Amino acid sequence: MVVPASLRPRALRLIRLLSRPGFHLFLTGLLMVLGFVLAHRLSERSGREQLSALSTERLELYASNLAAELGRHASLPSLLAIAPTLQALMQAPDDAAARRAASQMLARVNVRAGTHQLFVADAQGQVLSASEVLTPPARLAEALAQGRTHFFAADPNTGSTDFYLLHPLRQASQNSGVIVVRFNLAPLEATWIDLGLRSQNERILIADDQDVVIMSSVQAWKYAVLGHADPSRRQALQASARYPQAIGPDLDLPVSLEVHQGQQVSLPPPGAKAMLAQQRLIVPLGLRLVALSDLTEVRQRAQLAAWGGAAFGASIGLLVLYLSSRRRALRQLTRAQTELQQAHAQLEQLVDSRTAELRQTNDALKTQIAQRLQTEGELLQASKLAVLGQMSAGLSHEVNQPLTALRALARNSMRLLESGRQDAVATNLKLMDDMVERMGQITRQLKSFARKADEQVTGVVLLLDSVRNAQVLLEHRSRALGIAIEVDVPAGLRVRAEANRLEQVLVNLFGNAIDAMQNEAERRLLVRVSAQDGGARALVQVQDSGAGVGDEQLPHLFEPFFTTKPAGEGLGLGLVISAKIVNEFGGSLRARRLEHGMSFEFDLAVEAWESQDV
Template structure:
């Protein structure tokens, strides 16, 4: 009967679903609105009580601080030393004593500044007399605290200091001499502690004057702004009093005020977002604050607290989420109760299907275990065999009836039993499953290699072990074959390595021999050039030697005649001739020495000078004109100076010999630059090259017998290649041979440094 009733209710709910959904959402909306209103009012009342307590606590701390200092000016006015500098200081000693006294008092009471003014408002002594901006000499008669004190009353005032530009609260008291006011004592204190110690990010403290100008705030960007727009006359009055310097007194951007019954306000303020660390961001957003204000007694000041309404919004959101959760939970509970009957009916059907599926699954698992190629053995907690599949029976030669209940260790060789037994019987040291290679023991006591894995499993809340066994006889045989092949390969590699080492040593010896042979050929070529050079030098030395002999004979004759002036002139001429001979011999000595072989930055101009010093005799004798480029000072390459000089000497010598017997003998040298290369071309007016492709081959020459070995151009080609350059040969379209020389370019600044070092 109950089953029929529930079924009818369930079907009736399904038929009326649209109307029920509308009702559910209507009730939900009404509950959420009421919850939001009640939660906001309750949270706002709690925030107002907390904010008022914080405001009272702050006002109390300000009153206590003011009470500590309010009677100090009166006490200081009775000190006799002050009269020594009033109305005008008589001497510097008295003034210094009063300044030091005020400095000591100021340090003792912990005030910001303490100073003394005469009846005209001139500061005659101050505690900051030794600072960079002392008050001494300043006139503050325009300050209200001075005007109150000069009338015989105690004064109070808050303003920016005109000298220090620091905010401060001023206490003043008149100094009497025979019932007459002769001066004013002022104590300035700092009320900025709240800005340094207030740590509540949701609560901001403001202190305003009677004009609602903010001069103390936990928000620096609100400083010297107003809580309300000031009338023009009030703003002009505050600016003329210099109370806040040149501040613009702009009002805060309050776009809405909502008065509350308690007298406080909820204001909407356009405020800049503050980043982490207090930095002000550029984005401006409207925020709501609870504003409470109270007067600080006997000061003329007002303290205000702006409490962020973010906690109110968060409380509202929390309450709405809680009510929504409860409402949804109730609706779901009803749905659960309605659907419970259907679930019970379906559960019975599900259990029947599940039991059938479980039996089918067990049958499939058993079929997989029986037909797998790996041996599977289950062990109980004591390490005894509980079951084994047909593959394991074939591997070990046992059937399940005769082996079940016995220890698993009898299926292993004795040397492997300890490891497996320790893994089974020591659960505290068992981190994961055990996987080892071991030796299996068959029923006939034969041994074969196996790969053994022992893992754990839970069966009926009891821990058991599953042993997986693979026969690895074939793998072991393959590994042995692979090992034998590897050993044979290593032996062959060692033999080949020995052969390569011997061949490498022989190659190194041949390379060293080749290098020495090349260097000797280079030096031989240089000496061949020196032979030609020495013939010209010998001819040039004959004339200076003949002249020296004549000058010496003449000097001897004139010396006997006591003509010392003539003797001195002859000796001077002899000295000049010897210097000329030294210059003739110097290129021979420089060209003969061997190069260091180091790559350095080389000036083409220096190479030209060296080569021309070697060749000038032959060129002059043969009346050959050599035209060099004008921009040699800009050409720097990476190379070796002596080797490059030898290359140019070889090229000039070949050009000179090619033009033998001609009427016009001229050698033209051009230069061009790219980003990383310097290209030099040398052209002569000779007959040209018969086979340009063979000129760099060793011992190739077109000269007559006795004029050369054909090694000059070959050696020059090797020198340029060793310097990472390129030397090529060809014929000019207008006649004559052309040799093109390419070399790596060096940077100009690097070349300048190299030349500076050479010059130094």
Template sequence: MSINTKKYLLTTSLIISGLILTLFSTHRYYLNEGYQETDHSSQQQMKELINFLGASLSRYESIPHVLSTNPLLKNVLLNQQDEKNLQALNIYLEQIQNITESLDIYLVDALGVAISASNWRENYSFIGKDFSFRPYFQEAIEGNLGRYFAVGTTSNKRGYYFSYPIYSQASILGAIVVKVDITDIEKQSTGIARAGGYEFAVADPDNIIFLSSINEWQLTSLTPIDQSRQYAINASKRYANRVINELTLYPPYKNTSNKEHKIYRINANTKQHDYLETHKAMNRAGWTVHIMTPLAPIYQSLPAIMLLYATLYLLLALAALLGYEKRKNLLRIQQVNDMLEQRVKDRTQDLEASNRMLSETQDELIQAAKLTVIGSLSASINHEINQPLAAIKSYAQNTLTLLSRNKTEHVKDNIHTIISLTNRLATIVSQFKSFTRKSQGDDSATNIELCIQDAMTIIQPEIDKQGVELKLITSTEHYEIWGDDIRLQQVLVNLMSNAILAMERSKVKRITIRIEKGEMLCIKIQDSGPGVQDSQMEKIFEPYYTTSDRQGLGLGLSISRRIIESMQGSIEVSNAVDGGAIFEICLPIYHSEMKNEPPTHRHQGEHL
């Protein structure tokens, strides 16, 4: 064998070995980088999805508690033979079900038997059904708020259940249950997943998928089902008569928290795909959310990247060879360089186009994330209308009493009050729409004293019920501010409601409202409760922060501060020397000579 032949073979062997090493290193490096980027993106998508699921469920979480305060439920549980009250409760639950858009609402007694339901007209009515085996009933009968996911044994529909006990003094008579249709939540979550380019699966503590963006995954198990496990699933009746099959995935699923990438090959839409799996627990709901990100885009991009690096490697190798044989192969080298430069240019254009597409996709994800804010805002409307609804109910019950006693001369006043409260309630609800669009607002010169009187009208039924002494101290002069009287009433009602709740265990229950004039007009609301702890002073106005463990979403004071600040005012909290909390609202005084010229420091179209 000649020397030239040996050199040629050696050179060829070295080039091929280097090429194999380059391809292997490129494949391994960019595959790992792809896993890292996908995992990071999945973590962000996980937060968005969990926030959306949590917000969707929180809309219904307080409904059982609110319904439990209706005395009609207690009366029906105490006297189940009263057909008139039973029928009235059926109709009432049916109306609430339509208003809240929940799937079903039903009342069960202490034995777990449903005695009234919103679906009383349907063939699958829950009335007479025994739900004592359901964990949500067992939690409620122990005095807790129950949460549970299951397939209805009667309706055969998937739903999430919230339950709350019905008390008669210290004893529990039964529970009110609200079933939420998770189909709509699943559809909206699927839309978010499609926009983000991933699939998701929500599993119960037994690793059974009950929510998923892929229909084939629904009601399948991530882990193997042996005979004993199948028996336990059937005994729990969580999935009614549905058959739970195993999800075909390789390798077998492991619920580990180590940081290495977990990749599974799973059937999706009759085809097998590789997914990078990320999961996180939703402890309050008892769920585990799994995000399955397809790896196909990474696999599809690898050949192009490997080709690029192989080309660059060969370019360097060829450059070395061409340098060695420069004089003999100058023309051929130039042609190869031109070809490679064109390839690099084309590849760069492709990468720039991919970057532009990625930017557009990110903008769409941001817009989709904004829509979830509406779900969070919807929780505040429930918080703000509870008191007007309670007032309407109280006046309506009083009207029935007056009619039964033939005291018709007072009925008209009650009906006018109910109409006024209903109009005010409609105004409050309509203001919720302003969160999603710009408008000019309804600011005007507002009489502070009349505004306080209207707020006191709304809160009066609760004042009477709790035995609270309400005292208003004002001057002979009448002052006005420039703002929205309905929003100011919302702030006053919220502060008085919080004061009533704070005085729940106080022997002396007193609320004092003072109007004081200085450089600004100040409204001071003082209660005789325990006051506000120093550690809570800075947090009390933060969204979702609440000092109550029984009710409220922690939105009232946050919304109140935003309303007052939109009127160029301030709201502060302090503790009185003689005990109790003082909330002080200070607003600019609106003078009569300014009636045709609103304050110039207000921005037209300013909304919360």
């Protein structure tokens, strides 16, 4: 394709713009946003459709369950209508004997059928005979006047919903009375409430023809009004005597929900969250069965899908950026090769004239190389001397405490030999052998402090054992000063560390604490462990009751050769070595001033908590 001369500058500018990294980064960001939005919408739409289908199936199940419960006694009134006892009562409704006989029969049938109440009323709603003494519901006269075969009413004593079945009794082709079967829906509602408590993702309610909730899996929504009810409507609902208590609060649920069509709503507590509302009309009963499904899981899946879409868009953008960068690099490489060939041709032409100059330059370079080699040798020697000085200072500091313990154990063993206590001597010798081995390990650790090792070997250590071993090394000093040591470490706490180096850290911290409390009236050392990050890490705290350090000294505690001790008593390397060891374990050593004393803290990764004391 041939580009006209007038358009070539614009084409070149467009090509340069498309080849810039900034444009590709902008394109990557745009693809991420598009992927995020599209994936979120598609996932949310799919999730809502699946949730709607599942809720529709559950609505059918609840509707079938309700219809089965209500239809269980549907044939009972018609069977009672042909009973001779009730026929005799209708022929002589004022006869006391006929009423008593009818009441006894109704009581027997009520017990056998498992209904709540059975009674016979005249055409005006006055009870003629009943399975038990009762007051007819307020809606009975209204139902008789309207010729209804059933109606719902609330129990004024319990507040539960009752269902009434009506069957007319005829005498001479005229309605002379009615048989009423009453059974309570509290067991079915209790099943829904129990289901709502077990599953917080779904709520069920039933509203009557006045849009008032008469049954619900959430007890707080009972007798609430769907939509909005003004004061006049609330007064009319309360005066209708349908409901046993004050009308509840408004539920922000649209009254005009389409059948089987999901709609997002937000309800008041205890269901204060975004939910998908669906309903099923039960036309013969004049009821609306509404299911509310929680949209939280759908939104969470949509968020995950959105981030996945963003990652996919970012991958495409980065791929385009890589291909563009690779193309640009190939062009630069080709240009460099061409320039190199031209330079090589020029060098070949000048080689003869530059031979003498190159020889002089070569001699000068040889002289500079020799001087550089000599300088590097001197620097290497100086570096070796510095490392040797660090190792010597660290060795004298770290081995001093085990040597003191060895001296005390040796003197003790001599006294035990004089008294003939061979077993105690053997125990002391075993401790001395362990300390000598520990001194060798400390020496090897000082080498790792002077230079970074290729790999640090860590394992699983019982923290309490390391604390006890550190106490043994410093037991003679703490006993001489009368220091009260309190250890609050779970016996089964296992941490990721190397046992010898962990004991080295604890010995340094214990020794510093003992030095700080030498001139104090109260000498108390506390070793405490607490959980961090949900139990994934353990915070070890070593606290003393010493004088502490000042604000100007606190920032310098972990600097090499900085010490607050008198001359000749400290080299200032203990905290530096301890901080390096803790850092290799994946933690950090920190110092914190207390009201009385200091607290040195470090954290370790936990392998297992076998005790819940922390």
